[in-house]
Amino acid sequence: MGLRWSRITPQLAMLPAVAIMVTAFLGSIGWTIFMSFTRSRRLPEYVIDWDRPFRQYERLFGDAGWNISLNNLVVLAFGSALAIFVGFILAALIERERRGEDFFRTVFLYPLAVSLIVTGVAWRWIFNPQYGIQHLLQSMGFENASFNWLNDPSTAMYAIIIASVWQSSGFYMALMLAGLKGINTEIWSAARIDGVGLFRVYIEIIIPMMKFTFLTCAILLSLGVIKAFDIILAMTNGGPGQSTWVPAYFTINAMSQKGNLGYASAAATMMLLITLAVFLPLVALTAWQQRVAKRGAN
């Protein structure tokens, strides 16, 4: 559909949006990618370094901080995937037992309404070695209980994962709940007549039927993990040492602390490539889903 009566006004109305997309997005992305091939330090140099155009990237891959960041990205992605699992369990239980649906949904979703800075304050307090859970457990007689996760480089990432699972489980629950409600309830009666157990219905019928929902969740989770910054800043500020650095943190650190523009641009470009690697399957998925839907309609 489309209206043809007035051609000029709608195009004029689009002008601000087009200007923003061209300058703030496309132009800016191009500029940053260009910068990553220059030797810019504090100020931009508009000359590509033809002798070694990839010098920033070479440095980046040799940087221990960057390798830690990539490692943590994978750890965070797999750890946070727990939120999809928790979200599905909660959604399935809520959907099975309709009583109290609104109440439980409200409780599981409220962390999403709160700033991640606040989330960080709350969880850091719980993990506080002097007055937090650790102290409580020790005073209850568990002398060896150790909950000082945030100050230990080998466990700090897990503390962040717990906080982010707490924060995002409700989100996946809401998506799963919408998916579950789209499933025809006759499946349940059919399964009951055949005497199939509840657990098997979920494993063999429901979960395969919800593969699109699961894939969407997985992709959204990956995109969220790449962007993770606030939670890291609020929980550990990257520490102890560099042990909880992630690419988003690394990039901003390279820009604002080290003041190295070319280097930060290379890191930002790598972030964009990682995003694309996750994003392209999403496009393929959407296309596939539409084809399946079309075939189903015929």
Added chain:
Amino acid sequence: MTDAPVMYPRKPQRIKGRSIAIIVFLSMAALFFCIPLYVLVVTSFKEMEQIREGAIFSLPARWTWEAWSYAWFDACSGLTCEGLRQGFWNSVAILGPSLVASIALSMVTGYALALWKMKWAGTFLFVLFLCAFVPFQIIMYPLIRLTVSLGIYGSMTAIVFVHTALALPVLTLIFRNFYKDIPEDIIKAAVMDSGSFWRIFIEIILPMSGNILIVVLIMQITSIWNDYLIGVTFGGLGTKPMTVHLANMVTVSTGTVSYNVNMAAALLTAIPPLVIYFVLGKFFVQGIAAGAIKG
């Protein structure tokens, strides 16, 4: 969106053992989800002496507002010691214009894309879709230079501008998806009647947008209020939002840390979006479904 498409009447049943088990399990999970909020609340009302005893879950021996009033009026954030109130009013001042600008711009753009035929509309939609996923870091420095050259860097105008720009792709896609389902006949009749782009927008489109508008409004209020990165990057002295003040307050620790003040400050920051969430939760859920692509 969230309503079940088909609802079969369920036979009234007695509460069975399985139901009880499910409800007990869900209640325990709900309790676990409430732990962080609970410790924030009880700690903020305690006195430091009691906090030092280390019983994190215990109720305050004496409930006191002292930490709250200190966090609001006197707590130090960076170099200034004027409490969180400055940050609060900054956040309010950022929120209003950002909401109006981002929603108005993407609404008009979404309307134009959905209902008016333009040759390059498909390309533009694809660009919007791609840019909805771009990490902020890759456009951060160019945006700083852009705001510097516009002479607004460090001001609230810069923060509002960046919020508006960054929300544009997702919000435009949401509005466009909403408007493209408007029946063709309605628009055709309207065009016969006047044909003016703006008159159709104001007389027909706006009155139809109530539902999507409130969903987007809630989405934007929470995301703008809770933003940290844009505020810290583009805000200057005296223009930084509440989240930045809070982060400075809790990380810069000289001398003994007043945990009760920190918790009160965190709660003060969390209260506005929480109130909106508990009052308008239904729309919040719809916003999640609509903005799912936002991630």
